[in-house]
Amino acid sequence: MLLVALLAPPIGLTALAASLPQPGTITETSLDLNARSLSRQIHEDGAEATVRTLDTHRAWPRLRRAVAAGWGGWIELVPDLIAHTDDATTRQLRTALRQALPRNPHAVLSVLDPGNGPLLGAGALCTPHGMPARWTRDSIHAISAEHDIHLTHQVNDCLAALSASAATGTANSGT
Secondary structure (H helix, E strand, O other), X not given: OHHHHHHHHHHHHHHHHHHOOOOOOOOXXXXXXXXXXXXXXXHHHOHHHHHHHHHHOOOHHHHHHHHXXXXXXXXXXXXXXXXXXXXXXXXXXXXXXXXXXXXXXXXXXXXXXXXXXXXXXXXHHOOOOOOOHHHHXXXXXXXXXXXXXXXXXXXXHHHHHXXXXXXXXXXXXXX
């Protein structure tokens, strides 16, 4: 019993040390990141500086998960950020918005460019690229249930893009 009591602390410390990230290992941010603080940072420092901060703190995975989950406060930040991201991050943010579309169509449609622009237009977002086969059906159903008169153009553009992709069979063809 005495031997166990004497060995327990060193064994516990060894296990703790083994669980810590190794030097040079890329880990996700420890930055206190929430939609409200990120919105404040965009407002105070600008979107470009905020994108650099997200890069530095490796916070993109956390942001993308929140967007993909359909959390409206996070989704509304995407238009400010996406204009300053690199191509890979832009694609990943679009994929996160696609994932959110059937979960929170109102929030995603609210950030769509009503002019169908190249970054956030329906032609760029309302396509099944990289999405499961069921996504198109679920998205059409969710968007069809959206009756906000302020989103009429976005609803129509998104449904048209989804219908066109369903007719041509372009599902799961990449991002």
